[in-house]
Amino acid sequence: MTKTGSPQAAGAPRYARFATGSVGFTARHGLWDETQRAAAAALEDTLASLEFVRVGFGDPHGLVRSKTLTVEAFRTALHNGIDMSPGPFVFDTGHAVGVDFFAPGGGIGIPELTGAGDFLLVPDPLTFKVLPYTEAATGWVIADEYLRDGSPHPLSSRAVLRRQCERAAARGLRSVVGLEVEWYLTRLAEPAPGAAAAAVGGFGVHGEPPAVEPVNGGYQFNLDTFTDGLMHVVAPLARAVRELGLPLRTVEHESGPGQLEFTFAPMDALDAADAMLLFRTVAKQVCARLGHHASFMALPRLDRFDASGWHLHQSLFDTAADRNAFAAARGGAPLSDEGLGYLAGLLEHAAGTALFCVPTVNGYRRFDERFSLSPDRVVWSAENRGALVRVLGGPGEESTHVENRIGEPCANPYLYLGAQLAAGLDGIDRGLRPGAAAEDPHAPSAAPLPRDLAEAVTAMQDSALARDLLGKELHDCLVRLKRSEVARFEEWQAAAGPAGPGEVTAWEHREYFAAY
Secondary structure (H helix, E strand, O other), rough: OOOOOOOOOOOOOOOOHHOEEEEOOOHHOOOOOHHHHHHHHHHHHHOOOEEEEEEEEOOOOOEEEEEEEEEHHHHHHHHHHHEOOOOHHHHHOOOOOOOOOOOHHOOOHHHHHHOOOOOOEEEHHHHOOOEEOOOOOEEEEEEEEEOOOEOOOOOOOHHHHHHHHHHHHOOEEEEEEEEEEEEEEEEEEOOOOOOOOOOOOOOOOOOOOOOOOEOOOOOOOOOHHHHHOOOHHHHHHHHHHHHOOEEEEEEOOOOOOEEEEEEEEEEHHHHHHHHHHHHHHHHHHHHHHOEEEEEEEHHHHHHHHOOOOOEHHHHHHHOOOOEEEOOOOOOOOOOOOHHHHHHHHHHHHHHHHHHHOOOOHHHHHHHHHOOOOOOOOOEEEEOOOOOOOEOOOOOOOOOEEEEEEOOOOOOHEEEEEHHHHHHHHEEEEEOOOOOOOOOOOOOOOOOEOOOHHHHHHHHHHHHHHHHHHHHHHHHHHHHHHHHHHHHHHHHHHHHHHOOOOOOOHHHHHHHOOOOO
């Protein structure tokens, strides 16, 4: 007994019995299924060997925001959630306020946002990992965002993808996704004298990006000696990724100096989005420990660097027939009827969903004519890498799938995958067909993709599918965050003067190179 007569165990936090109670938040609101309850129960042996657990979630920008908990605190948070500030929902990529949290409902109809009220993060035990590279034994887990009444937070990106996966499941379909991710590895260097950015309006309040050096000269595509020269960093990273259970398939050196591509075996859509969130986080953390910087910014402001993309390979699996729903019969069309409808849906909604695939000012640099393997038109083709959507495989091939080539590596994985699945299912439901394959993927007569972030935001605002996908609150939130980002860029441009053709600005490099 304690001095106050409480049966609380000696040394336990005084708040513990009040926080846990007899029925936790997850049980009270029925938030977990049986597999999650079993996974949570199985964690105890693992927790006994750890010092900390990081509880994180993907914010609207696709960045992981987290709290580091002691194991004792995590045991409580696992069943009851933990309070989190709404800052990640209201700040744009430069930490400028995009959503006015002092306005009633944050101005977007969420009463809990008024005055920056907290929400709850509830760890998903199915995503629990032990980080193999940290100085202290540390767990890592993705959490879902909830309001205090147990309802999913309307600004949750992960909930967006989960809803689309449930839509597919109701049709007897499972979304299957393969990740193909390009990114840059650079060597950290001492900051150069006078490297601080000029005091020009429009910059965010975050600090300077890291000073870096290229790790090689680049422009020897897939050169084995380039890959070998980076194995002192790549090997520890690849080992960490595999120890975390991510299905790494290949590593290759792309065109730019230190431009790498990692590909992963097909996964269910939600697992793939979780994997992308974890991979980007782990890459940055492992590389930093080795004196390097990993960046998923599409095109850094570094001499002779090439643009990076995130190509999304996708298909649907027919659970009743136990086969790929996109595979066509031999001698027929390149895709089944379901595959053709899905492809047509991606094209139909390409402009309205571009923002989810390319969410930054910098990402639209890939659409420059210098990068002929990046799409700029709403077309499809078989095998042609210049098309927006590429069909791989063919009649009778069970590996048949489509590849969307528009994405940038820093896109929010839940919104990117969720938007693709929503567009594809809409195409199937409406019986759409894609038309003929393009011979010239950059033909001026074809419908253009949005040319910049401002155009993409407008196209998303005009899209009924995007509004239904996100819900009114997240739709309005994302519009405000991205309008804030665009406005700051335009303010900076007005003060700094016009950039040269295709030039990546100092604003972009500072905005994205470190964060992403």
